[in-house]
Amino acid sequence: MKFKMTPSKLMIFLFAAVTLALPITTIALPKLERSENENRTLAKFPTLINEDKLENAENFGEYVDSVKWDYITIRDKNSFMDDIEVYFSDHLAGRETWVQTKNKLEALIGKQEINGVYTINDQMIQVFKEYDQATVDASIKAMNTFAANHSDLPCSIMLSPTAQEMYFSQMPKYNGYLSQKTFIDNVYKQLQGFTTIDGLSFMTEHKDDYLFYRTDHHWTSLGAYYGYCAAAKALGYSAYGLKDFNIETVSSDFHGTLYSKTLDSGVTPDVIDYYHLKNNAPKITMTVFDGAKETVYDSLYVRDYLNVKDKYSSFTGSNQPIITIETDIDNGKSLLLVKDSYAHSLVPFLANHYSKITMVDMRYINADLNYFINVDEYTQALFMFNTVSFAEDESLKKIQLTK
Amino acid sequence: MVFSSLTFLFAFLPLVLVIYYAVPLKAKNLIIMLSGIVFYAWGEPLYVFAMLLSTAIDYFAGLIINKYDDKPKVRLACLLVSLIMNLGLLGTFKYLGFIINSANAWFGLDIPNPNLPLPIGISFFTFQSMSYTIDLYRRNIKVQKNPISFIGFVSLFPQLVAGPIVRYEDIQNEIDNRTITEKMVGDGICRFITGLGKKVLIANNIGMLWTTVKAMEYSELSAVTAWLGILAFTFQIFFDFSGYSDMAIGLGKMMGFNFPENFDYPYMSHSISEFWRRWHMTLGGWFKSYIYIPLGGNRKGTARTLFNLMVVWTVTGIWHGASWNFMLWGAYFGVLIIMERLFMGKVLEKIPSFFSWLYTFVLVVFGWVMFDAVDTTIVDIGAMFGEVFTYIGAMFGANGVFMDNFATSSIMNYGIMFAVCILGSSDLIKNFATFIREKAPKWMQYGEPVVNLVIMLTAISYIATSNYNPFLYFNF
Numbered sequence: 070m071k072f073k074m075t076p077s078k079l080m081i082f083l084f085a086a087v088t089l090a091l092p093i094t095t096i097a098l099p100k101l102e103r104s105e106n107e108n109r110t111l112a113k114f115p116t117l118i119n120e121d122k123l124e125n126a127e128n129f130g131e132y133v134d135s136v137k138w139d140y141i142t143i144r145d146k147n148s149f150m151d152d153i154e155v156y157f158s159d160h161l162a163g164r165e166t167w168v169q170t171k172n173k174l175e176a177l178i179g180k181q182e183i184n185g186v187y188t189i190n191d192q193m194i195q196v197f198k199e200y201d202q203a204t205v206d207a208s209i210k211a212m213n214t215f216a217a218n219h220s221d222l223p224c225s226i227m228l229s230p231t232a233q234e235m236y237f238s239q240m241p242k243y244n245g246y247l248s249q250k251t252f253i254d255n256v257y258k259q260l261q262g263f264t265t266i267d268g269l270s271f272m273t274e275h276k277d278d279y280l281f282y283r284t285d286h287h288w289t290s291l292g293a294y295y296g297y298c299a300a301a302k303a304l305g306y307s308a309y310g311l312k313d314f315n316i317e318t319v320s321s322d323f324h325g326t327l328y329s330k331t332l333d334s335g336v337t338p339d340v341i342d343y344y345h346l347k348n349n350a351p352k353i354t355m356t357v358f359d360g361a362k363e364t365v366y367d368s369l370y371v372r373d374y375l376n377v378k379d380k381y382s383s384f385t386g387s388n389q390p391i392i393t394i395e396t397d398i399d400n401g402k403s404l405l406l407v408k409d410s411y412a413h414s415l416v417p418f419l420a421n422h423y424s425k426i427t428m429v430d431m432r433y434i435n436a437d438l439n440y441f442i443n444v445d446e447y448t449q450a451l452f453m454f455n456t457v458s459f460a461e462d463e464s465l466k467k468i469q470l471t472k
Numbered sequence: 473m474v475f476s477s478l479t480f481l482f483a484f485l486p487l488v489l490v491i492y493y494a495v496p497l498k499a500k501n502l503i504i505m506l507s508g509i510v511f512y513a514w515g516e517p518l519y520v521f522a523m524l525l526s527t528a529i530d531y532f533a534g535l536i537i538n539k540y541d542d543k544p545k546v547r548l549a550c551l552l553v554s555l556i557m558n559l560g561l562l563g564t565f566k567y568l569g570f571i572i573n574s575a576n577a578w579f580g581l582d583i584p585n586p587n588l589p590l591p592i593g594i595s596f597f598t599f600q601s602m603s604y605t606i607d608l609y610r611r612n613i614k615v616q617k618n619p620i621s622f623i624g625f626v627s628l629f630p631q632l633v634a635g636p637i638v639r640y641e642d643i644q645n646e647i648d649n650r651t652i653t654e655k656m657v658g659d660g661i662c663r664f665i666t667g668l669g670k671k672v673l674i675a676n677n678i679g680m681l682w683t684t685v686k687a688m689e690y691s692e693l694s695a696v697t698a699w700l701g702i703l704a705f706t707f708q709i710f711f712d713f714s715g716y717s718d719m720a721i722g723l724g725k726m727m728g729f730n731f732p733e734n735f736d737y738p739y740m741s742h743s744i745s746e747f748w749r750r751w752h753m754t755l756g757g758w759f760k761s762y763i764y765i766p767l768g769g770n771r772k773g774t775a776r777t778l779f780n781l782m783v784v785w786t787v788t789g790i791w792h793g794a795s796w797n798f799m800l801w802g803a804y805f806g807v808l809i810i811m812e813r814l815f816m817g818k819v820l821e822k823i824p825s826f827f828s829w830l831y832t833f834v835l836v837v838f839g840w841v842m843f844d845a846v847d848t849t850i851v852d853i854g855a856m857f858g859e860v861f862t863y864i865g866a867m868f869g870a871n872g873v874f875m876d877n878f879a880t881s882s883i884m885n886y887g888i889m890f891a892v893c894i895l896g897s898s899d900l901i902k903n904f905a906t907f908i909r910e911k912a913p914k915w916m917q918y919g920e921p922v923v924n925l926v927i928m929l930t931a932i933s934y935i936a937t938s939n940y941n942p943f944l945y946f947n948f
Contacts, residue, residue, distance in 0.1 A: 075654070075658075076658065076917040076918055076920065076921055077654045077655050077657065077658025077659070078654060078658070079658075079918060079921045080658040080661050080662060080920070080921040080924065081654070081657055081658055081661060083921055083922075083924070083925045084661045084665075084925075084928070085486075087925070087928060087929070087932075088481060088482060088485060088486045089486055091482050091932075092482040092483060092486065095482070150473075150479070150514055150515070153479055154477055154478060154479050157478040157479060157482070157483075158478055158935075158936050158937070161478065161936050164936065164937075167932060167933040167936040167937055168933070168936075168937045170929075170930070170933040171933040171934055171936075171937050174930060174933070178677075178888045178889055178892075179884065179885055179886070179887055179888045179889070180885055181884065181885055182885075241881070241884065242877065243877040243878075243880035243881040243884065244877075244881045244884075244885075245877055245878070245881065
């Protein structure tokens with residue numbers, strides 16, 4: 070019998086091809102543990118036995134009692150059936166292509182933000198639209214307490230803008246984007262005992278330069294340089310000029326965190342530069358304390374990270390509780406730097422002026438700082454955050470524990 | 473398991489269909505029964521027994537009704553057992569908590585609420601199952617002696633949890649003897665993909681706008697925001713529910729069943745009565761056959777007709793959920809339909825059709841405010857009316873703001889989506905397809921499968937990547 074194509078046969082064939090090929094490919098493909106591009110660990114295949122609960126249970130009856138609700142209803146999150154769906158979704162063949170397709174379509178039907186990222190002229194922007202005032206108030210109160218408790222320690226604060234502020238006038242007002250200038254001014258007004266540093270003005274002067282990565286939420290080394298210029302004044306020394314640095318380009322293929330959110334390959338990948346002082350570059354010893362052990366480096370850069378996706382982490386390594394930088398500059402000046410990851414590309418500039426800098430990340434510290442370091446030993450303290458992370462950070466309030 | 477999940481699309485469905493097509497006709501009902509149980513148990517590993525219990529009782533009630541054909545009392549007793557059992561299940565799981573909460577609030581009592589989670593689809597399968605015993609009692613249908621076929625009828629997974637409400641009568645001939653043609657399967661796939669697209673690409677998308685508006689303070693909404701919000705829900709519920717029905721009908725066709733239609737472009741209606749003939753048609757049909765007509769329908773005088781209408785609509789309201797706002801929503805339509813019976817119907821026929829459409833659509837939209845803008849745990853009826861009027865007030869500028877940034881933002885971000893919704897709620901696409909089919913039949917024949925493939929792949933990209941995937945009608 071001769072095969073005759075009909076519309077029904079075509080439909081059946083197409084449907085069968087998709088519903089059979091996709092699961093078979095998914096099963097056949099090797100399973101990744103994490104998605105580098107999305108920057109997250111992928112789900113493991115769920116097991117019916119919950120080993121943690123099994124270990125903790127006295128006997129099997131108690132175990133059954135402790136897990137029975139895990140399997141009862143799909144409306145309970147984390148049920149076994151939900152986990153299967155999540156696993157399937159995480160490991161679906163061609164997952165990144167599906168994500169890209171969806172995000173392209175979202176843009177096509179007029180969605181101006183994809184996963185909290187607004188893209189304008191080859192620049193991805195992490196949007197800043199809302200924040201919790203109570204969180205900000207708590208941080209301010211804690212910082213004021215800290216400054217009062219350490220009246221001999223000169224404290225400064227620098228809130229850096231993010232890319233949104235550079236493009237603010239070009240972004241649609243109706244989407245409710247917030248002015249970071251207003252935010253920063255408000256915070257500065259309420260702080261007591263702090264020298265406030267106006268990083269924003271320095272940066273807006275150079276807003277057409279490459280101050281922010283196109284695909285990442287951080288500032289570039291050049292952006293950090295202008296932050297450094299602003300900070301230097303307040304911290305009592307003059308900043309080196311741009312021409313004093315040798316610029317080493319270490320990557321021109323950096324896909325940052327905002328790329329992870331959109332997987333939009335239409336935006337040009339980023340260039341990462343290191344700024345080395347041409348003359349009298351200090352000798353560096355960097356000690357990274359990850360909460361358990363210390364690792365010592367002879368540079369501020371951990372170049373191993375240049376080989377993975379998360380290349381920004383090559384600045385002083387990834388986020389860690391405490392990083393201590395000692396130099397051969399013998400000027401008796403030491404800086405306590407309470408910070409977020411924006412400081413990682415700032416510190417290569419600051420390091421040229423201190424014999425010791427200690428970077429503290431309150432997100433990873435749950436105790437009195439004096440438990441790890443002696444706060445009063447420092448000659449200066451600088452609080453350095455970008456606006457968005459400062460507005461959202463709930464850990465900074467822990468600083469008031471510090472006696 | 474929901475149709476728009478990867479687990480269903482890429483594990484359950486292909487596996488079941490391959491086995492279903494491979495086995496001989498005699499074994500197909502066994503596959504239907506087993507797959508239905510697995511399908512249900514995947515979402516409700518415990519309550520699957522409630523479903524099976526309801527099914528078992530109706531099966532045996534059917535056998536006895538049939539056997540004692542000449543003993544009216546036995547037949548009636550069996551019918552009552554079936555009704556009490558089904559309504560009892562529904563009452564316990566769906567309404568008990570609501571009744572206890574209301575009684576506690578009103579009379580200052582302190583009866584503990586067991587807070588039973590609602591078994592998925594209980595409102596649907598109890599109604600399907602009851603239709604069998606009632607029709608058998610009325611001698612409209614023949615008894616089903618084969619337990620596999622009967623359980624298969626109830627647990628037939630395409631229609632098990634969210635309609636259409638398929639009555640035994642609708643598919644009695646197909647249960648034991650059906651032919652599956654290539655055309656049916658092809659058409660079924662097209663229908664399924666249409667529904668998948670409606671649900672995943674349209675309903676979920678526009679629904680996000682409503683979710684945002686619903687979380688805002690109603691007393692601060694601008695007029696445009698309030699309209700956009702409730703219009704978003706108006707479209708969300710239509711595309712969600714009719715999408716689900718399309719998927720169910722499509723899956724039914726793929727397995728050799730012809731389910732009744734459930735939606736017929738309801739937003740094109742020119743009166744509320746017409747709207748309800750085109751919205752959730754199988755539910756309307758069920759209430760008409762089993763409540764309205766037994767109560768006497770319109771044959772016992774005007775007063776009785778109006779009373780009967782009010783009963784049916786209040787019950788329709790409360791069927792949608794155990795809370796006061798659903799009862800209000802049902803009663804609201806009861807009143808509107810009574811008004812149309814009495815005089816409004818004649819007015820609507822005389823005025824230009826645009827105005828009768830506008831009248832209908834706007835009143836339906838107000839209905840959705842009662843349906844979904846209110847916190848369903850409310851037991852204080854005054855507070856419920858307060859919320860409804862605050863929202864409707866906001867739509868007419870009661871908050872003093874006509875337009876705000878949020879409204880502009882919503883128009884910019886959802887404008888295209890709204891256009892798609894309007895297009896999809898009208899019969900324009902259908903008419904266009906018919907036009908092409910006549911002018912260029914070849915294009916249509918082969919274009920349709922390709923268009924469907926694109927819709928399916930697009931839908932997969934959304935399913936695979938979004939966590940936002942609720943099915944509205946699962947809660948009813």
